[in-house]
Amino acid sequence: MKKVLIIGANGKIGRILTSRLSESGFPVVAMVRDRNGCSFHSSVEVVEADLEGDIHSAMQGCGTVVFTAGSGAKTGLDKTLLVDLWGASKAIDAAKQNLRAVPRERQHSECDQLITL
Numbered sequence: 001m002k003k004v005l006i007i008g009a010n011g012k013i014g015r016i017l018t019s020r021l022s023e024s025g026f027p028v029v030a031m032v033r034d035r036n037g038c039s040f041h042s043s044v045e046v047v048e049a050d051l052e053g054d055i056h057s058a059m060q061g062c063g064t065v066v067f068t069a070g071s072g073a074k075t076g077l078d079k080t081l082l083v084d085l086w087g088a089s090k091a092i093d094a095a096k097q098n099l100r101a102v103p104r105e106r107q108h109s110e111c112d113q114l115i116t117l
Helices: 012-023 077-099 104-115
Strands: 003-007 028-032 045-048 062-067
Touching: 003 012, 012 028, 062 077
Parallel strands: 003 028, 003 062, 028 045
Antiparallel strands: none
């Protein structure tokens, strides 16, 4: 089973999803800006990457990508556009490039299993 990448794994939704997936036996990669202060189950692989930079390396070996990142309520419009809009767009582009490395027959079976959680 390919890994599940959670972008924004240290946020409210990201922490819950990361925990539930790892408890259910999914191999999880938690993408965070800064690993200091993060506490995940020992089975969770933590990678540092910033949506304002290159995130392609975080996706290597992942068959599913879940975007839970957000700029937060206390940021201005500039960060909202940069993280929420451009970060999501960048994640989609990187996921498409990474998906080309996953055999077609495995793309749907793993996603279907994840959706039923």
